[in-house]
Structure formats: structure tokens, C-alpha cells
Amino acid sequence: MGEDVGIKHDLVPLHEVLDKQQTENILKELGVKIWQLPRISEDDPAITDVKPEPGQLVRIVRRSELVGDYVVYRVVTPTTSTKSPRVKKEEKTEPKKEKPPKKPRKKSKSKKATSSKAKKG
Numbered sequence: 001m002g003e004d005v006g007i008k009h010d011l012v013p014l015h016e017v018l019d020k021q022q023t024e025n026i027l028k029e030l031g032v033k034i035w036q037l038p039r040i041s042e043d044d045p046a047i048t049d050v051k052p053e054p055g056q057l058v059r060i061v062r063r064s065e066l067v068g069d070y071v072v073y074r075v076v077t078p079t080t081s082t083k084s085p086r087v088k089k090e091e092k093t094e095p096k097k098e099k100p101p102k103k104p105r106k107k108s109k110s111k112k113a114t115s116s117k118a119k120k121g
Contacts (some may be wrong), residue, residue, distance in 0.1 A: 010107040014061040015047050017076075025059040026073060040074035 020024065027034060034057070042052055052058060058074045 012046055013051060013063070014059075016059045016061075017047075017050050017052045018057045018059055026057065026059075030073075036073055037073055039073045039077045041079060042076050043079045047076070054078045 023034070034055075037057070040047060040058055041053055042048075042114050047058060050058075056076045058076060060072045060074060061069055062072065063069055
């Protein structure tokens with residue numbers, strides 16, 4: 001088991017940061033790649049006490065009256081409050097061009113409208 005354990009409270013499930021060897025074993029056991037696992041932000045309050053690094057695997061042990069303890073895994077992702085340079089878009093310095101006003105549409109006479117008038121008259 002990992003050494004780091006998160007918040008100790010009855011309503012917060014146990015969070016453990018796994019080392020590289022444990023991570024490799026879990027991925028092999030589950031038959032998945034690390035990018036296929038659900039994510040958890042490194043600034044998530046449940047894991048801030050264990051100070052995980054992005055890319056590490058966190059084991060979460062949840063308690064349930066129906067099924068007992070069950071384990072889920074999450075991959076730590078960088079803090080969501082700061083944008084990474086890859087996500088940041090370059091700001092456009094060009095002023096926005098004004099669009100010309102729209103011309104009113106001409107009413108077209110449909111065949112149905114003209115033929116119904118002819119029948120009434």
C-alpha cells in the first residue's frame with residue numbers, strides 16, 4: 001500500500017498515492033493504459049494533503065453498506081485553475097470588423113398562394 005494517505009474523515013474515502021511499481025502492476029492487472037483511467041485534479045481537496053504529482057496514480061477505497069469496500073483508481077492531472085501553454089490561445093490584436101446591415105428579404109410569391117387566391121375570386 002502507498003505511504004501517503006489523504007484526509008481522515010468518515011465521509012471522505014481513503015486516498016493513497018501509488019508508486020511507479022504499484023502503478024505498473026495495477027495497469028497490467030486491469031489491462032489498461034494510464035490515459036484510459038478517470039482523472040482527478042491535483043488541487044482536489046481529498047488529495048491535497050498527500051501532495052501528488054501529475055501523472056501519479058491514486059487508489060481510492062470507498063466503503064459501501066451494500067458491497068463493502070471497493071477500489072477505484074484515478075490519474076492525477078495538473079491543477080485546473082491555471083491553463084497550460086498548450087491550451088492557451090493566442091489573442092487576436094485585429095479589431096473586429098463591422099458587418100454590413102442585413103438587407104430585408106423580399107417576399108416571394110409561392111404557387112400555392114397565387115392559386116388559392118384565384119380559386120377564391
